[in-house]
Amino acid sequence: MDVRKPFVVGAGTMGAGIGQLCAQQGFSVTIADVTEELVGNARQKIIRGFDQRIEKGKVTAEEKEAVLARMSWATDLGAARESDFVIEAASENxxxxxxxxxxxxxxCPPETVLTTNTTALSISEIASATRRPEKVVGMHFFNPAVVMKLVEIIRGSRSSEATIAAAxxxxxxxxxxxxxxxxxxxxGIVSRVLAGLLNEAAAVYEAGIASAQDIDEAMKLGAGLPMGPLALMDMIGLDIHLAKMETLHQKLGDDRYKTPEIVREMVARGKLGRKTGEGFYKY
Ligand SMILES: NC(=O)c1ccc[n+]([C@@H]2O[C@H](COP(=O)([O-])OP(=O)(O)OC[C@H]3O[C@@H](n4cnc5c(N)ncnc54)[C@H](O)[C@@H]3O)[C@@H](O)[C@H]2O)c1
Structure with a gap:
């Protein structure tokens, strides 16, 4: 299938990144969120990112303008009527x-493929809300979407082979x-394997064994990780991590997936990581 008009739902961390990636790869894309303010903030963030890269000589002002010109913004789903491929990246609920x-x-037209960037929710349950479950599949990008190379395609129980091939x-x-x-x-694969690592790093922090900096430094030096687990959790968003762990705990029924209390407390206090200016670190 030749995608002509992708449509992204959600202009948060992932939606804005996926939208930017589509535009950078030459697609005319529409990105929708619920308010003008949210889509405006997402657009500004993309502009700031480009401006920093222009200063460093990594892209030109013309490239920036060309990418921005391919991005349209919306506050409702109406424009999806012209889309042949949807990527939903709204909140994990x-x-x-x-x-x-x-x-x-x-x-959307009946032939449109509907994909979700969900981290841990059931693709089949999401697909069950539609009359086209065979055209629904998980398409899990990684953060930042413009940088990370992997996309996990996660099957729903009724995703067709044609849909998997299209994704x-x-x-x-x-x-x-x-x-x-x-x-x-x-x-899927990466988030499930990482879940245990991130939870354990939070448990080590909670137990007062070392500071956030030292836990991250130790994991970089001793385990060869490119980034410390607590810094990674700040980048993912503690709320997103917690939502994923709760789904895993509920679905797999294993107490390994219970999240340390400290993460719950931080989420309750709005310390969600980079996006709120504070998590395990201050930004
Ligand atoms: N953050 C990550 O590292 C990461 C990585 C891979 C996948 N995901 C998944 O991607 C999805 C989005 O995560 P995120 O980190 O971008 O979250 P986020 O909180 O940064 O953004 C979510 C956006 O969805 C918007 N939204 C809520 N209701 C909406 C609606 N009705 N219509 C349109 N937009 C709506 C919110 O206003 C918000 O801007 C989640 O399912 C998450 O699990 C996140």
Missing amino acids: LELKKKLFRELDGI RQFAEKLGRIPIVTAKEAPA
């Missing part, structure tokens, strides 16, 4: 995603490397 998929199913092909057109799961699995 099952009821919200089901509502969005029900609406998208009503708005794989689109990921390749975006310059990413797709890896397709053999079956439906909450949190």
